[in-house]
Structures are given as structure tokens and as C-alpha cells.
Amino acid sequence: MNRTVIVTDSTSDIPPALAAQYGIEVVPxxxxxxxEAFRDNVDMTPEQFYERLPRSPQLPTTSQPSxxxxxxxxxxxxxxxxxxxxxxxxxxxxxxxxxxxxxxAKSMLEEEGEAITVVDSxxxxxxxxFMVVEAARLAEQGTEPAEILEKxxxxxxxxxxxxxxxxxxxxxKGGRIGKASAILGTLLNIKPILSxxxxxxxxAVEKVRGRKKAVARMIExxxxxxxxxxxxxxxxxxxxxxxxxxxxxxxxxxxxTLKEKVLTNVGPVVGSHVGNGTLAVFIWPA
Numbered sequence: 001m002n003r004t005v006i007v008t009d010s011t012s013d014i015p016p017a018l019a020a021q022y023g024i025e026v027v028p029x030x031x032x033x034x035x036e037a038f039r040d041n042v043d044m045t046p047e048q049f050y051e052r053l054p055r056s057p058q059l060p061t062t063s064q065p066s067x068x069x070x071x072x073x074x075x076x077x078x079x080x081x082x083x084x085x086x087x088x089x090x091x092x093x094x095x096x097x098x099x100x101x102x103x104x105a106k107s108m109l110e111e112e113g114e115a116i117t118v119v120d121s122x123x124x125x126x127x128x129x130f131m132v133v134e135a136a137r138l139a140e141q142g143t144e145p146a147e148i149l150e151k152x153x154x155x156x157x158x159x160x161x162x163x164x165x166x167x168x169x170x171x172x173k174g175g176r177i178g179k180a181s182a183i184l185g186t187l188l189n190i191k192p193i194l195s196x197x198x199x200x201x202x203x204a205v206e207k208v209r210g211r212k213k214a215v216a217r218m219i220e221x222x223x224x225x226x227x228x229x230x231x232x233x234x235x236x237x238x239x240x241x242x243x244x245x246x247x248x249x250x251x252x253x254x255x256x257t258l259k260e261k262v263l264t265n266v267g268p269v270v271g272s273h274v275g276n277g278t279l280a281v282f283i284w285p286a
Contacts, residue, residue: 002083002084002085003081003083003084003085003139004084004085004086004087004139004143004144004145004148005023005025005077005081005084005085005086005087005139006022006023006024006025006086006087006088006089006132006135006136006139007024007025007026007027007073007074007077007086007087007088007089007102008024008025008026008027008088008089008090008128008129008132009026009027009028009029009064009065009090009091009098009102010026010027010028010029010039010040010041010267010269011029011040011090011091011096011098011124011125011267011269011270012026012089012091012125012126012128012129012132013125013126013129013237013264013265013266013267013270014026014126014129014132014133014264015262015263015264015265016041018133018262022133022136022137022139022140023136023140024132024133024136025073025077026041027065027069027070027073028040028041028042028065029062029063029064029065029096029098029269030062030063030064030065031044031049031060031061031062031268031269031272032060032061032062032063033052033056033060034058038268040062040267040268040269041267041268044268046239046240046265046266046267046268046271047240049240049267049268049271050239050240050241050271050276051240053271053272053275053276054276059272060268060272061272062096062268062269062272064096064097064098064101065098065101066101067101067102067104067105067108068105069101069105070088070101070102070104070105070106071105071108071109073105074086074088074105074106074109074112074113074116075109075112078112078115083115084115085115085116085117085145086115086116086117087117087119087135087139087145087148087149088102088106088116088117088118088119089119089121089128089131089132089135090102090118090119090120090121090128091121091123091124091128092120092121092122092123092124092128092196092200092201093120093122093200094122094199094200094201095124095200095201095202096269099118099120102118103118106118117145117149119149119152120200121156121200122156122196122198122199122200123156123159123161123196123200124196124200124202124270125237125266125267125270125280125282126235126237126262126264126280126282127159127161127196127280127282128156129235129264130155130159130233130235130262130282130284131152131155131156131159134151134152134155135148135149135152138151138152155284158284158285159282159283159284160222160225160226160282160283160284161195161196161280161281161282161283162193162194162195162205162218162221162222162280162281163193163194163195163202163274163278163279163280163281164191164192164193164194164211164214164215164218164278164279164280164281165191165192165193165194165274165275165277165278166191166211166275166276166277166278166279167275167276167277189209189210190207190208190209191207191208191209191210191211191213191214192204192206192207192208193205193206193207193208193214193217193218193221194274205221206221215248215251215279216251218279218281219251219252219255222252222255222256222281222283223255225283226283226285229256229285230256230257231256231257231258231259231285231286232256232257232258232259232283232284232285232286233258233259233260233261233283233284233285233286234249234252234256234258234260234261234262234281234282234283235261235262235263235264235281235282236248236249236261236262236263236264236279236280236281236282237264237265237266237278237279237280237281237282238263238264238265238266238278238279238280239265239266239271239275239276239277239278240265241276241277242263244277244279245263245279246263248279248281249261249263252281256283257286259286260286266278266280
């Protein structure tokens with residue numbers, strides 16, 4: 001039986017222990033603070049990033065891995081595991097050029113590229129990280145690549161997600177809202193709830209005054225999205241503040257039966273756009 005190897009990029013925000021457990025190959029993006037470059041979750045951890053972010057005079061920038069970096073990863077896997085198939089999952093092409101880099105790498109490998117499938121997740125953070133983990137579980141069981149892709153796509157369509165942003169500062173710095181809107185929103189204690197649409201683009205769902213009300217509203221939205229569903233799997237991404245994620249899980253447990261629970265960091269790449277205090281919640285029916 002030929003092996004299937006799972007590749008992803010660091011924006012999947014998979015807890016390192018889970019990635020190691022299932023042999024997931026994670027290719028890091030690069031984060032720039034001025035002239036300083038850091039490989040995401042390699043040279044800079046989420047804890048270091050969120051400690052530094054509020055002190056940075058300018059918004060950090062990010063860049064995707066080059067096609068050559070992906071090509072080298074694919075070649076190394078094929079040399080280590082001759083005859084293997086590679087499934088490579090990436091952050092939405094509507095948010096980053098990472099997917100396109102992987103597609104170019106595949107095209108550069110000629111006949112070797114026939115064993116590689118590059119997937120546009122149309123999502124971000126653990127919104128596709130959970131798909132990568134499930135793909136790796138299925139691969140470990142010997143599931144064929146086509147069946148893995150079919151099952152993962154079914155999961156993607158059933159998954160619901162919302163981001164709760166604690167501050168408007170980074171949305172304003174990133175040009176997503178105007179400065180006047182950010183100042184007014186801060187004065188009114190506005191907490192935006194964001195999501196990702198079917199095209200893989202981030203959009204604003206609602207703006208709620210106060211974090212407690214915003215958390216309650218997120219849960220209401222999940223209940224409306226999943227009518228009749230009682231038991232769920234859930235992942236909560238936090239900005240190096242696990243206590244905030246645990247608190248949300250306790251709130252959620254009052255409305256759903258929680259089966260699989262994952263706490264993870266919203267990594268530096270996504271975090272550079274939403275800032276400290278963000279909660280990202282991903283739910284799919286059990």
C-alpha cells in the first residue's frame with residue numbers, strides 16, 4: 001500500500017503536538033517586523049508574537065513560502081517515501097498567495113507532480129487545520145487520496161466558524177476599516193464578529209457592544225447555523241491566552257454537548273490582521 005503524506009502551511013494553526021502525532025509536514029510562512037524576518041512558529045512563537053505586537057510601531061507584514069520551498073518539500077517526501085501521494089492543504093487563495101506557490105511548485109516537478117494534489121481550503125487558521133488533521137488520520141488508516149479528499153470536503157461544508165475581534169486597531173491598520181470608524185468603534189466598545197464566506201474571503205457578520213454580549217451572540221449564531229444539532233466537535237483559537245479559550249468552551253458547553261475539543265493559538269500570520277484578544281471558534285457536527 002502506497003503512503004499518503006499530508007502537507008500544509010503554518011496558517012493552519014495546528015497544535016504542534018497534533019502535527020507531530022500524525023506526521024503532518026508544516027511549511028512556515030514568513031513574518032516581517034520591519035527588516036527582521038521570522039519563520040512563523042519556528043523563529044517566533046505565538047507567545048513571543050503577541051507580546052511584541054502591541055509594542056510594534058507598524059503592522060508586521062507576511063509573505064508566503066516560495067514555489068522552490070514547496071518543491072523542495074515535495075521532492076524530499078518523494079525521496080523518503082517512493083511512490084507516495086501528497087495532499088497539500090493551504091490557506092484560502094482569497095487571503096494569501098500561499099496556495100498559488102504550492103500550485104507552481106507542483107507544476108515545476110513535471111511527472112513527479114502527478115502524485116501531488118494541492119487544495120485551496122477556502123478558509124484560514126484551524127478553520128482548515130481541522131481538515132488537515134482529519135486528512136492525516138484517514139491517511140494513517142490507509143484511506144485512498146480520493147476518498148480522503150471527498151470526506152474532508154464534506155467536513156468543510158459542515159463546518160461553521162466565527163472570529164471575535166477584541167480591538168479595531170489592527171483592522172484599521174490593515175486598511176479593512178477607516179480610522180474614524182476605528183476610533184468611534186473603540187469609544188463605543190464595539191466587538192466585531194467576523195467569518196469567512198464561500199469564496200474564502202473574510203467579512204463582517206455583526207458588530208456587538210461589549211465582549212460578554214459578543215460571546216453570547218456568537219453562540220446564538222452557532223445555534224442558528226446548526227439547528228437540531230446537539231453534539232459537536234469544537235476548536236477554539238486564542239491569541240496565546242488559553243484561559244480565554246477555556247472560558248468560551250465552558251460557555252459553549254451550556255448549549256451543546258462537546259465531543260472533541262481543541263485549544264490552539266491563532267498564529268502570527270492571521271493574528272497580525274486581527275490582533276490580541278481575538279477568539280476564533282470552529283464547530284462541526286459530531
